Amino acid sequence: MLSFEVGLTKLLVRFVGLLPFWALWPIADFLKFLLFNVFGYRRKVVENNLRKSFPAKNERERKAIARLFYHHFSDMLVESIKGLSLPKVELLRRFSYRNPGVFQPFFEKKQSIILLGSHYGNWEWGVLSFPLAVQHKVTGVYKPLKNKRLDYFLSSLRKKWGLHLTDMAQAGRAIVQQKNEPTIFVLIGDQTPFDMRSAHWTTFLSQDTPWLNGMDKLARKTCYPVFYFEIVKLRRGFYEVTFSPICEAPNTLAEGEVTALFSKKLEETIRRAPAYWLWSHRRWKRAQR
Numbered sequence: 139m140l141s142f143e144v145g146l147t148k149l150l151v152r153f154v155g156l157l158p159f160w161a162l163w164p165i166a167d168f169l170k171f172l173l174f175n176v177f178g179y180r181r182k183v184v185e186n187n188l189r190k191s192f193p194a195k196n197e198r199e200r201k202a203i204a205r206l207f208y209h210h211f212s213d214m215l216v217e218s219i220k221g222l223s224l225p226k227v228e229l230l231r232r233f234s235y236r237n238p239g240v241f242q243p244f245f246e247k248k249q250s251i252i253l254l255g256s257h258y259g260n261w262e263w264g265v266l267s268f269p270l271a272v273q274h275k276v277t278g279v280y281k282p283l284k285n286k287r288l289d290y291f292l293s294s295l296r297k298k299w300g301l302h303l304t305d306m307a308q309a310g311r312a313i314v315q316q317k318n319e320p321t322i323f324v325l326i327g328d329q330t331p332f333d334m335r336s337a338h339w340t341t342f343l344s345q346d347t348p349w350l351n352g353m354d355k356l357a358r359k360t361c362y363p364v365f366y367f368e369i370v371k372l373r374r375g376f377y378e379v380t381f382s383p384i385c386e387a388p389n390t391l392a393e394g395e396v397t398a399l400f401s402k403k404l405e406e407t408i409r410r411a412p413a414y415w416l417w418s419h420r421r422w423k424r425a426q427r
Contacts, residue, residue, distance in 0.1 A: 162217075221262060278303050342401045
C-alpha cells in the first residue's frame with residue numbers, strides 16, 4: 139500500500155506537470171464541485187470555524203467566504219502539484235517577492251533569521267521558491283509524513299531549488315549545528331499544539347487559541363531576529379509575498395510575546411482576505427482550557 143501511494147503520487151506529479159495552467163483550471167473547478175457540493179469535505183469544520191471566528195458576520199457572508207475558500211483550496215491543490223515541475227523562472231514569475239532585500243543586511247553580518255508564516259495562500263510555492271529569492275541558506279522546519287517513502291519523494295522535490303528540511307522535533311539541534319552559517323529558519327506557526335500544558339494562549343479570531351511554544355522558545359533562546367511573511371493572492375496562479383519584522387531582539391521579550399505578535403499579524407492577514415486561510419484545519423480541536 140505504501141509503494142502504491144508513492145507510485146500514484148509520482149504519476150500524478152508527472153501528469154499535472156505536462157498540462158498548461160489553462161487546462162488545470164477546469165480540473166480545479168471540478169475538484170471544487172466534488173469537495174464542496176458532492177462530498178462536503180469538512181464542511182461542518184469550515185462552517186463552524188467561520189461562525190466562531192466571525193460572529194459579527196451574517197450567515198450569507200460566512201457562506202460566501204466558505205465557497206471562496208473551497209475555490210481557492212482546489213486551486214491550491216492543483217497549483218501545488220504543478221509547482222513541483224515548474225522551472226524556477228516561471229515559479230518566481232508566479233510567486234513573486236516584493237522585498238527580499240530586507241534580509242541582505244543580516245546576511246552580510248552572518249546573522250540568521252527566524253521567519254514565521256502560516257497555512258495561507260499557497261505556502262507550498264513559498265517552500266519551493268524562497269531559496270531562490272535570498273542569499274541565506276533556507277531551512278524549513280516541518281513534520282514528516284508517516285509514509286517515509288512518500289515523505290522522501292516529496293521532500294526531494296521540495297528541495298530541488300536549495301531548500302533544506304529538518305524535522306520539527308530536531309529544530310533545536312539543527313539551529314545549533316548551523317549557528318556559524320547565516321540561515322533563515324522557516325516555521326509554519328498556526329498548527330495545533332499537541333502538548334496543551336506548554337501551549338501559549340492568545341485571543342485569535344474571536345477565540346481563545348493555543349499555539350505551539352517552539353517558535354517563541356527558539357527565538358528568545360537564539361536571539362535571532364523574527365520576521366513574518368504575508369502571501370497575497372493576486373489572481374489564479376499568481377501570488378506576491380511581503381516580509382515584515384516581528385522583533386529584532388526577541389530575548390528582550392517576555393515568554394509568549396513572540397507568539398502574541400505573530401498571532402496579531404496573522405489575524406490581520408486573515409481578516410483582509412479570509413478565504414485564503416486553511417479553514418478545513420481543526421485548529422481549535424484542543425482549545426478547551
